[in-house]
């Protein structure tokens with residue numbers, strides 16, 4: 490194993506500071522986007538922080554989303570009833586890819602793995618969003634981890 494893959498994606502990204510900047514830059518663009526802004530009608534600043542906390546855990550940083558914010562089940566439930574279209578998912582990916590290019594270290598493999606996570610995760614969000622608010626999702630299992638080789 491190379492030295493590099495012994496580092497978590499979280500550390501390679503630059504930890505919470507970079508994830509907060511990523512989330513902030515992304516939502517600034519989302520709220521100016523005619524296709525996505527209406528989906529985020531109930532947006533608040535805490536959303537930016539919660540997304541950064543989720544991403545920290547996904548990329549093997551501190552597990553605070555599980556410990557403090559309801560974990561995987563709660564993340565999935567946040568998307569119930571949103572009826573996200575494929576067009577909206579694609580726009581979300583475009584804006585997030587631009588935010589990754591602006592905020593993450595200039596490391597091609599790191600950026601590629603992070604964008605691959607978002608591609609995977611947005612498909613799950615879109616699928617869950619087709620279910621009505623209050624839908625019983627069962628026990629989805631622990632928060633996933635995404636590393637140098639993708640889903641762990």
Ligand code: HEM
Nearest residue numbers: 528529531532536539540543567573577581607610611614
């Ligand atoms: C990997 C992909 C995604 C991640 C990691 C993610 C993450 C999150 C998190 C952590 C929350 C809870 C925020 C909170 O507690 O305040 C949330 C809520 C939400 N997400 Fe996502 N999301 C993803 C994909 C999407 C997509 C594709 C859309 C729509 C195009 C979307 C729309 C929303 C909306 C509307 C909420 C509720 C916002 C509110 O608090 O009013 N998400 N998401």
